[in-house]
Amino acid sequence: MIKLDQIDCRILEELQRDAAQSQRELADSIGLSQNACWRRLKALEAAGAIRNHTVLLNREKLGAGLVVIMMVRTRHHSSGWLGTFRDHVSSIPNVVDFYRIGGDYDYLIKVVTRDMTSYDAIYQRLISEVELENVTSYFAMEAIAEQRPFPLCRTDEG
Numbered sequence: 001m002i003k004l005d006q007i008d009c010r011i012l013e014e015l016q017r018d019a020a021q022s023q024r025e026l027a028d029s030i031g032l033s034q035n036a037c038w039r040r041l042k043a044l045e046a047a048g049a050i051r052n053h054t055v056l057l058n059r060e061k062l063g064a065g066l067v068v069i070m071m072v073r074t075r076h077h078s079s080g081w082l083g084t085f086r087d088h089v090s091s092i093p094n095v096v097d098f099y100r101i102g103g104d105y106d107y108l109i110k111v112v113t114r115d116m117t118s119y120d121a122i123y124q125r126l127i128s129e130v131e132l133e134n135v136t137s138y139f140a141m142e143a144i145a146e147q148r149p150f151p152l153c154r155t156d157e158g
Helices: 006-017 023-030 034-047 079-090 116-129
Strands: 066-073 095-100 107-113 134-139
Touching: 006 023, 006 034, 023 034, 066 116, 079 095, 079 107, 079 116, 107 116, 116 134
Parallel strands: none
Antiparallel strands: 066 107, 066 134, 095 107
16 A cells, blocks of 8 residues: 555545646645656656546547446356456446456446447347356436545545
8 A cells, every 4th residue: 555645645636636737737736846746746656556647528428328337146256267257348348347346246347338229239248258147237317426536645434
């Protein structure tokens, strides 16, 4: 785990809010000189705290308004099967999140796509390559909180 001080936390929180801002804007919002901010930013990148710089897209304006949460159960738990399954699911471009989980299901897959017809094609592709015991799909009707920044260095849990 990477040790963060309050300045590191503020930098990361500010970047989660807007990663496209200039280094000058970032330094000003944190209250550091540009050079000091740049050095901290490079140190956070080198330590692996920053994995990537990305953009949040408006799914609906881009024709990808359907979000599906797929819950998958399998009888197979060997490392070979898992490797095949992991590669297969990861090869499906519409899969935006993919987790191995505990509980009644073994995997959670989040799919973003255009409509039910395109989702069905994704579903058919998923089940075509690997044996699964059960796939249950939940269709999101509204995104209430999506891709929120996660809190750092705060103890707001009460």
